[in-house]
Amino acid sequence: MTERTTRTTVEQAFGAALYGEGAEAGLDTGASLLAADPSAGTQLALRGQEFVRRAWERGWQPADVMRIVVRDLEETPHGHIAARMIRAETARYEYLPPRWDAQLTDLPQDTSAGGVPRLDRFSYATAVLELYRLLLRLPPIEAVGPVPGESVARPVAGEPRELARIRALLAKAEATAYPPEAEALAAKAQELMTRHSVDAALLAARTHAKDTPVACRIGVDAPYETAKAALLDAVASANRCRAVWNSGFGFSTVVGFESDLEAVELLHTSLLVQSTAAMTRAEAEQRAGGRKRTKTFRQAFLAAYAHRIGDRLAAVAEEVTGRSQEGGLLPVLAARDVAVAGRTDDMFPQTVTTRVRGVSDGAGWAEGVAAADRARVSDRARAPGRAEVRGGTPR
Structure with a gap:
């Protein structure tokens, strides 16, 4: 023809x-x-x-x-x-x-x-x-970067030394079968992430660099996607970013400064691996004790894990920031927070807040809290069913 x-x-x-x-x-x-x-x-x-x-x-x-x-x-x-x-x-x-x-x-x-x-x-x-x-039939969605062919700034080859150290710590956390060690390594990674963020903010302020918030998308796959979105939101919030979950398309858009986004992607991926491994171990222990666990156990476990790990990451970040009270740091960080919030509002003028629902298994909640915070005892755990996905979902 x-x-x-x-x-x-x-x-x-x-x-x-x-x-x-x-x-x-x-x-x-x-x-x-x-x-x-x-x-x-x-x-x-x-x-x-x-x-x-x-x-x-x-x-x-x-x-x-x-x-x-x-x-x-x-x-x-x-x-x-x-x-x-x-x-x-x-x-x-x-x-x-x-x-x-x-x-x-x-x-x-x-x-x-x-x-x-x-x-x-x-x-x-x-x-x-x-x-x-x-x-x-794909509808238009919020752009998180240029399309191929548009002029873009080429990234510098390699990655900062701090990110390489964070990656190594998280690899060790994923490899260990000892929960307290994994949690200690994750906390150390968050500490390095916060220091890296503070250093980047101060450098940008001192050099008057035209540093503005950007965005990336991270997949949030079924099952238990609400709890997984809550985990991503917790990591994003601890690292001065905003996460907006689109449940219909199975991803969250994370808005923040480039150095912070890179850290969020690393830590979220690692914590997802760690939480899944911890959940599998907890289920095995439940079965060994003669208690059959179901989807409700896993949902409650992941929701509790996301809530408690968020508290822990935020505490570490706050402590590091408090120790880094160099001249002009707080105004610099405040300005970056405002910039991230403004970019998020521009991209998503209408959002709703989603709560994790169907969390009814008390054993699953308790095991999830323990997995996220085994090395620290606290009585401030939120009641089951109240874990919140901050940032929301586009209307």
Whole structure:
């Protein structure tokens, strides 16, 4: 077939499956048209890259797209097809926005020479059209950075020494099976994070650097996503950032200064690993004692963990800040807090506060508190069911 005929075939398939009435019947019609035209593959791939680019222009990033594809369709084959299109589209640019390289590294890897598991032509065309239909329906969301091709400041190679030390501490915390040691290491990491933040704030003030708040998105996956969002919010708040959870799309947007965002991403990822491991151990102990635990136990555990670890991180940060009373520090930090709050309000003019609900297992709550704060005894634990996700959810 000629290129013009192939283009017509693709347009007819799209008209039936993506834009026409009767979605399911149209999907079969479109897939049949594509399956009957062996030359449609190249044109179909190019159109897919266009849809991906439109997603970038609506505020989406590679990790956001993959999260929705895997959740609403399947990782195989839809996720693999999406990953291949994303790599092809982003390969056109010499430089990518910050954090995009890491997101591309995390994309599903090709599982066959063709990039996806072997499918017949009709099944493959159906999967592609289902994916394109999802991409077309992605709504605009808050942009957290430039799109590929826009002028961006290139990041300095490597990472600050403080972040390397924090990463090493958190790796040790994840590796140990001794809870008090893990908590002590996490507290030390928070101490270093706060010192790093204070140093960055003072340096920016002294050099009159044009340092402004930025934003990033962090996935919050099911199950127990409300409790996980609360954990991220606790980490963000302790590090002078704001977190806003979008429950519909499965991510939180964290707003803060760049050095603080990097630390929040590191600590949140580590604490999520640690809390899951601690929950697994607690469940095993409960079963060994003859008590069968369920989803309510895990929900209560993670909610309590998020609440108590938030208290602990905030206390460490406050102590470090109090010891760093250099001239002009408090006004500098206050100005940065105002800037972060202002940027958050600009991005999310309407939010609601979400509370962790369904926390009814007292044993789960007690175990979660103990896992987060085993080395320190306190009677200030909030009553079950009252853990709050500060920052809220966009209306």
